[in-house]
Structure formats: C-alpha cells, structure tokens
Amino acid sequence: LLSATVSLLGGLIFGYELGIISGALLQLQTDFHLSCFKQEVLVSALLIGALLASLVGGILIDRHGRRRAILVSNLVLLVGSLILTLARSFIGLVIGRMTVGFAISVSSMACCIYVSEMVAAHQRGLLVSLYEAGITVGILLSYALNYIFADVDEGWRYMFGLAIAPTAVQFLSILFLPVNPVKLSSWDSDCQKGLIQLQNTEDGAAVKREPYKEKHYSFLDLFRTRDNMRRRTLVGLGLVLFQQFTGQPNVLGYASKIFHSVGFQSNSSAILASVGLGAIKVVATLVAMAFADKAGRRVLLMAGCMVMAISVTTIGLTNPNASLSFSQPSLTPVSSQPAVSPIPPALGAGKSQADPRFAATRSLTKAFARTQGREVVPQSSVIQKRGLVDQAKEETVGSTGPPFRGAPWTEHMVLNWIMLLSMMAFVSAFSVGFGPMTWLVLSEIYPAGIRGRAFAFCNSFNWAANLLISLSFLDLIDAIGFSWMFLLYGLMGVMAVIFIYLFVPETKGQSLEEIDQQFSRKRYV
Numbered sequence: 001l002l003s004a005t006v007s008l009l010g011g012l013i014f015g016y017e018l019g020i021i022s023g024a025l026l027q028l029q030t031d032f033h034l035s036c037f038k039q040e041v042l043v044s045a046l047l048i049g050a051l052l053a054s055l056v057g058g059i060l061i062d063r064h065g066r067r068r069a070i071l072v073s074n075l076v077l078l079v080g081s082l083i084l085t086l087a088r089s090f091i092g093l094v095i096g097r098m099t100v101g102f103a104i105s106v107s108s109m110a111c112c113i114y115v116s117e118m119v120a121a122h123q124r125g126l127l128v129s130l131y132e133a134g135i136t137v138g139i140l141l142s143y144a145l146n147y148i149f150a151d152v153d154e155g156w157r158y159m160f161g162l163a164i165a166p167t168a169v170q171f172l173s174i175l176f177l178p179v180n181p182v183k184l185s186s187w188d189s190d191c192q193k194g195l196i197q198l199q200n201t202e203d204g205a206a207v208k209r210e211p212y213k214e215k216h217y218s219f220l221d222l223f224r225t226r227d228n229m230r231r232r233t234l235v236g237l238g239l240v241l242f243q244q245f246t247g248q249p250n251v252l253g254y255a256s257k258i259f260h261s262v263g264f265q266s267n268s269s270a271i272l273a274s275v276g277l278g279a280i281k282v283v284a285t286l287v288a289m290a291f292a293d294k295a296g297r298r299v300l301l302m303a304g305c306m307v308m309a310i311s312v313t314t315i316g317l318t319n320p321n322a323s324l325s326f327s328q329p330s331l332t333p334v335s336s337q338p339a340v341s342p343i344p345p346a347l348g349a350g351k352s353q354a355d356p357r358f359a360a361t362r363s364l365t366k367a368f369a370r371t372q373g374r375e376v377v378p379q380s381s382v383i384q385k386r387g388l389v390d391q392a393k394e395e396t397v398g399s400t401g402p403p404f405r406g407a408p409w410t411e412h413m414v415l416n417w418i419m420l421l422s423m424m425a426f427v428s429a430f431s432v433g434f435g436p437m438t439w440l441v442l443s444e445i446y447p448a449g450i451r452g453r454a455f456a457f458c459n460s461f462n463w464a465a466n467l468l469i470s471l472s473f474l475d476l477i478d479a480i481g482f483s484w485m486f487l488l489y490g491l492m493g494v495m496a497v498i499f500i501y502l503f504v505p506e507t508k509g510q511s512l513e514e515i516d517q518q519f520s521r522k523r524y525v
Helices: 002-031 036-064 066-086 090-118 121-149 155-161 164-175 189-198 201-213 219-223 226-245 248-253 255-261 267-291 297-318 344-349 359-373 389-395 409-432 434-445 448-480 482-503 512-521
Strands: none
Touching: 002 036, 002 066, 002 090, 002 121, 002 155, 002 164, 036 066, 036 090, 036 448, 066 090, 066 155, 066 164, 090 121, 090 434, 090 448, 121 155, 121 267, 121 434, 219 226, 219 448, 226 248, 226 434, 226 448, 226 482, 226 512, 248 448, 267 409, 267 434, 297 409, 297 434, 297 482, 409 434, 434 448, 434 512, 448 482
8 A cells, every 4th residue: 555655656656747737837827927038948847957867867767776866866856846946046046947857857767666675576666657537637636736726826836836735745754664675785674575565475484585796787788788788778769769859848738729629618617627638638648557567568559559549640730731820920919828738738748758748838838938039930839730620710811821711610510520539549549558657667677786777867858858859849830831740650659569569568467587587598589
C-alpha cells in the first residue's frame, strides 16, 4: 500500500505542477505585467530545471539510493513551492519554477525505479503504471483548481501553494518504507522484515542475494557491448524518442481548438471539455495498469502505437486543405483568445511519463507570443486554428480558400466529429501504450548498478526531444502544411511499431535479475 502511495503521489505532484502554470499564467500576466517573452521564460523554466535534473539526478539516484533521492526531491519541491507562493518578483517566479522542475524530474526517475525494485514481479507493471495514472489525475486536479481560483485575487498563490500537501504526504509515506535493498552492502534484518511484507518468499530471497552479486558500471558502459548494454541503451532511447516523435505534445496542444470546432463555445465549456479529455486519459491509464502484467508490455506498446498512427493519419486526411487555415491572417482580436488558449491545451500534455508533459503548453505560448508580437503574421492564425465553426465561416468570407469552403454544413460537422473521435482515440492509445509502458520498461531493463544513470540519460533525451518537437511544430506546419505534418506523425507511429517488434523484449512476470540475465545472454533480432 505504501509503495502504491509513493508511486501515485509522485505522479500526482508531477502532473499537478505541469498543469497548474497554464491557469496561473493568466493571473501572473496581469499581476506582474509579463511580456510574451517573459511568459515563455516562466513556462520554460520548469523544463530547464528538469533537464538539469536529468543530467545530474542519475548520479544522485545511483550513489545515494532511490529512497534518499525521493526524500531530497520532496524537500526541494517544498522549497520551490514556498518560493512560488511567496514570490514578489518575476525572478522569484522563475527560480521557483526551476526549483520545482528539478525536483519533479528527480522524483519521476527515482519513484519509478524505487517502486519497480520494491515490489514482486507480478505486481510491478501495476504499481509503476500507477505513476502515470497519478500524472493524469494531477493534471485533472490542476485544471479543477485553475477553474476554482480563476476569479480569486492572487489566486495563483493558492494554486502553487497547494502542491505542498501531496508532497508532505509522500515524504511521510516513504519514511515508513525500507531502504532500497539494492544499495545495501550487508543485509539488514529490519529491511528484510519490511521486504517480506511486500514480496513473496522467493522474490525476497532473490533480492536478498542480489547485493552480493551486484556489478559496478561506469557511465560509458552504456555504449559498450558488455552485458549487451549497448542494446539496452538502444531500446531505452528508441522508446523515449518515438514517444515524442509520434507527435504527442502537439496533437494534445491543440485539443481545445478541435473542441471549439465541434461547438464548445464558452471558455468554461472548453475547459470542461478538456477536463473530459483528461478523464479519458485517466480511464485509459487504468486500463493499461490492469493489463500491464497480463497482456504484457510489448503487446500494449504495439497496440497503442498502431491506434496512434491510425488516429493521426485520420486527422491529417480528414481535412486535406487544413494548411490553408494556417496561412490566413488572423481577423479575430488577440484579446479574445487568452482565456481559452493557454488553459485547455496543457491538459492533454499529461503524457507521459516523465513525461515532458508541459511542452504542449509551451508550444501554445510560443504561438501566442508570436500572435501578440505580430512578428509572423501567417503563423498568428495557428492560435485560431479550428476556431468556432460559425465564426470561422464569418472570418474567412473575405479571405482566399478557407477550409471547407462551399462544403455543406453537415459535412463540415461530420469531419469535425471525426477529428474529435480521432483525438480521443489518440489520447487513449497513448495512455495505454507509450504513456506508462515506456517508463515501466526503462525501470526494468538496466542492471541495478547503473539503473539510475541510464534512466536519467534516456530521460534527458525525452525532455530535449519534447522541446524540439514543440518548438519546430509551427514552423513545420508553415513549411509542409497541416495534413503532411500529421501524416508524418502517422509514419513515425508505424516505424515505432516495427522498432518495438524487433528490439523491445517482453518483461512481464520476470524478476529484475531474470530480465538482466536475459539481456546479458540473448540478442534480440
């Protein structure tokens, strides 16, 4: 129960911190008179902190143990939350966000590894996937609180401050869990007692023997053939990169616009519709948790990728002329957009693990900044992409070649509903496959001696790829068009299925030692 609590709360805090900024930003913009560049910096500060953590966090996790890493990350998160709650300047906010980013990145890695090592093989899939479920719940919670505090004076202080509660609970929970056995040089009877409660006798005995045969690895061993480490690194990097290159941050980033196009007209209904999309993510993640230890990791990853590929291809083919809507000048005043644009998009960004989940918000912020600054007129209408159906028709009367021009209204609505359903299928598939399974497999395939550094290495590529995808999206849309962009995502999904089939082993029901031995002896492909 305590292992489950640590996993769930770790994810919940991660998701909450990712989602809360988009609602807080609306008030911060007014209270601190933030320019668009400053808004970008504030949103990006979390990513910078997370990237720093993924570079140094692995060393902390391997040298000082998983449990201590989580405790330290909790303390850092408490400090960051206090800085944000009491902030009186823009610099204070940026420092607070960077501190929080650092903490949740270390916590995300340590939680997955710690829980995977603490529980029996037949429960590992369920409990590590619980982290992803926590993320989706955290994002839902952050949007609910955005909604509650939207009209409260300095409501952003409450939004940031409430993160202290789950952090304190997680800190207290982990104090009652044993030190991770992987880091013990001699077997402690108290720890053994704690472990037997979590594992059956065989698993306990296997873990008991492990400290005596633990191997030592250097970081460079990740790229060598020793114990087939190079193949493991290939599997880890392939999973995190394909997780991003299938378009997840951006497909989710523009979710609110698709909701607008099927009739969710007011700000509150758009927020609630996005909460609905978040609810679908929660349900899909629960499905993944239930089947992770039954169907297996490979099956869920491949099935999820196939559905994602079909979904984004459908979005691309639904409206072949959609690229035109990106090149028309915006006719709607920018002032009518902020209440809608920054809030719903990040909701779906609960991707993943550890996932890097807020970059969708950043993608929108970037677009929003460009719109405000009127630096690039053609891209300004990205913000109005898929605007209200009737409004879109009125706005484009004087412009050339609007999408759906001359198409019957019913056909227009049918296409929009197809896009909405594709969107829902994409979110569900991601939450069943890449969302939880990537981090589960990463926490299983590396030997204990280098698991923290290997996980952190892959995680840094995850954050970097997420940033790259989000920053290049608007430019790519301009260069190759909306349809081709999504068809490209579909192609990446097909390539991901092939990669998983060829390279990713099945790890369900095996102890971490068995997986290690399997990798050391066998060559996949």
